[in-house]
Structures are given as C-alpha cells and as structure tokens.
C-alpha cells in the first residue's frame with residue numbers, strides 16, 4: 001500500500017482529494033443526522049433543509065437557480081439522463097449530434113443509442129482539438145433530438161466555445177447539453193447567461209465526494225426522468241438522497257466558488273511552471289491541444305520516442321500519479337480517442353501523458369515531478385536507443 005504522503009498527485013482530472021472542510025461538513029450526516037429527508041417530522045426536515053443549502057451552493061457555482069439543479073449519482077448519470085430525456089420527449093427525432101472527443105460517459109452512450117437505431121453525427125476536431133462552428137452548424141437537422149458537447153476536455157483541457165455552440169443549436173430549435181464536469185470550478189460559468197438546456201456536473205472533480213453529481217435543467221426546458229419511483233428531486237430523480245454526499249458536494253461547490261478566481265491563477269502558474277521545467281529538461285516534449293485555450297490545470301504532453309505505458313509505470317514507481325489518456329482507458333493498449341481525433345501522428349499519440357493540477361499541489365510537487373519526469377524520460381530514451389524493440393522498466 002502506497003502511503004498518500006509519499007505520492008505526488010498530478011491526476012486531478014481523474015479525481016481530486018476531498019477537502020478536509022468537506023469531510024467535516026459531511027460527518028454529522030453520516031452519524032447524528034440520519035433522518036430521511038422525505039420524513040414529515042423535524043428530524044427529517046432538518047436534513048431536507050441541509051440538502052436545499054447544498055442545492056443553493058451548487059447552483060451559485062454555475063450561476064443557476066436552485067430549482068434548476070437535481071442531484072444525481074455523478075456526471076455519467078447526468079449526461080445519460082439528459083440524452084435519454086430528449087429522446088423520450090421527442091419520439092419523432094432520432095438524430096443526435098456529439099463530438100469526437102467526448103468522455104466515455106457520452107461517447108459510449110451514443111454508441112449504444114446508435115446500435116439501438118438512432119443516427120449519431122460525430123463532429124470532428126482539428127489538430128489543436130478545436131471544433132469548426134460551420135461544420136457543427138451543418139450537423140444540426142430538423143430531426144436532431146439533442147446536441148451533447150463537452151465544455152472542457154478531460155485529456156487536453158481544451159475548451160469548446162459553448163456559448164456559440166448552444167446559440168447555433170437554439171437557432172435550429174435543438175436542445176443543448178454540455179458535459180461541464182471538467183470545466184466547473186476551474187473556469188467561471190454563468191448558466192443563466194447562456195442558451196443551454198442541460199449541464200452535467202460531478203462532485204469528485206472539485207474536491208467533493210465520489211458518486212454524486214448534478215444535472216442543471218434550465219427552467220423552461222422539458223425533462224423526463226430515466227428513473228421512476230419515489231418523488232424525490234421534484235420527481236425528476238427519484239430514490240432516497242445520498243445525503244452526506246450531497247452535503248459534501250454543496251460544501252465543495254461553495255469552496256470552489258470562493259477560491260475560483262485566486263485558485264485558477266495559482267494553479268495555472270503551477271501548470272505553466274511545470275511545463276517550463278519539463279521543456280528545460282526535455283526540449284522535444286510537446287503540448288497536445290490549444291495551449292492558449294485550455295483549462296488552467298491541465299497539461300497533456302507527448303515525449304516523442306518514449307512509450308507512455310512504460311513512462312507511466314516508472315513514474316508510478318517514483319510515486320508520481322498521472323495518466324495516459326482518460327483513467328478508464330488506462331491499462332488498455334488503445335491510444336486515446338481524443339488525441340487520435342486530433343490527427344496526431346502515431347509517435348505523439350503513443351507517448352502522451354496527462355498531468356493535472358489542483359489547489360492541493362504546490363511548487364515542491366512541481367519541481368519534484370519535473371525532475372523525476374526528466375530523469376525517467378532520459379532513462380527510457382537511452383534504453384530504446386540501445387535496444388529499440390525492448391522497453392525495460394525493471
């Protein structure tokens with residue numbers, strides 16, 4: 001078992017450490033305040049009130065009204081239910097539009113919908129990970145049930161112009177969903193200023209607990225739930241609430257709101273510093289994706305000539321946590337579908353590693369990680385030069 005204090009955690013797009021203040025706020029709801037929020041007596045009502053505070057906090061983080069937030073089991077469920085709802089409510093519309101770089105939460109769902117008879121148009125991206133607005137507009141049709149486009153890419157951090165995309169969809173009367181799981185808490189978001197219908201959020205990417213998220217449903221947007229049963233969440237997401245997790249999500253959202261401006265600047269500085277130190281040690285390293293239009297915490301780098309699986313294995317031995325492609329792809333030999341969609345050459349694809357930072361990182365993490373990465377890259381280069389067919393990590 002690796003002790004947490006021995007690692008350098010640079011995989012914050014996979015998940016984040018719980019903020020101790022979040023744990024503190026959750027604990028009473030795991031011990032003393034165990035009432036069912038639906039119960040009529042005061043002991044239940046107290047819990048119900050606490051959930052409403054959490055809802056207000058999550059709504060405030062994305063500039064929405066509390067009534068526009070429903071709690072779910074996470075980003076995956078939120079995105080699934082937005083797409084499901086659109087198809088249920090518009091039986092004559094059997095076409096969906098999405099992009100080539102979505103997280104598997106959307107990508108796999110769309111594959112499954114295509115297998116079930118829907119038509120899915122996948123809009124590609126360019127070398128920098130950017131989407132072409134004209135190509136996107138042309139993909140929208142009278143029978144398009146919904147568009148699903150992510151706000152920030154989990155692998156490269158590249159941001160899509162969500163306001164413009166949503167505007168184009170609205171002009172054609174197509175509902176718009178954005179997977180904002182990676183964007184929330186890292187860049188300012190004001191849902192009320194945007195022509196969005198649905199937005200997916202997840203707590204564990206913002207120092208909240210795992211297994212809880214939210215779906216923003218714009219107040220005038222029709223929604224049909226995927227689950228049926230008790231009337232919780234205004235009948236839009238039935239099932240007894242995951243109370244402590246929701247309370248934790250609320251606290252994490254509140255912290256994210258108060259730290260956002262300062263944190264984004266500090267984390268950007270750490271990320272940029274890390275990249276500078278990497279380039280000083282490995283001048284051939286390249287940044288994948290548009291450097292000027294990406295999340296402040298994400299660095300997708302390729303080290304040509306170095307196999308990313310071997311690199312990850314060695315970095316793991318030195319306690320550096322980072323990832324190649326998205327977390328769920330790790331362990332598979334498939335190169336990242338995101339980097340492939342960006343038409344990167346095979347050498348760049350096979351040597352990519354994602355580092356992602358958070359407010360719990362500091363300059364020491366950056367300096368230690370950059371030194372270790374530089375050393376390990378050099379070690380693997382020497383090995384592959386001496387025997388190009390063998391990559392030894394022993």
Ligand code: PLP
Pocket residue numbers: 013014073074075076077103105150152153154179181182201202203204211212213
């Ligand atoms: N969407 C994106 C962009 C993500 O990065 C993730 C998590 O990795 C998800 C959706 C899934 O969220 P959750 O783990 O809360 O289901």
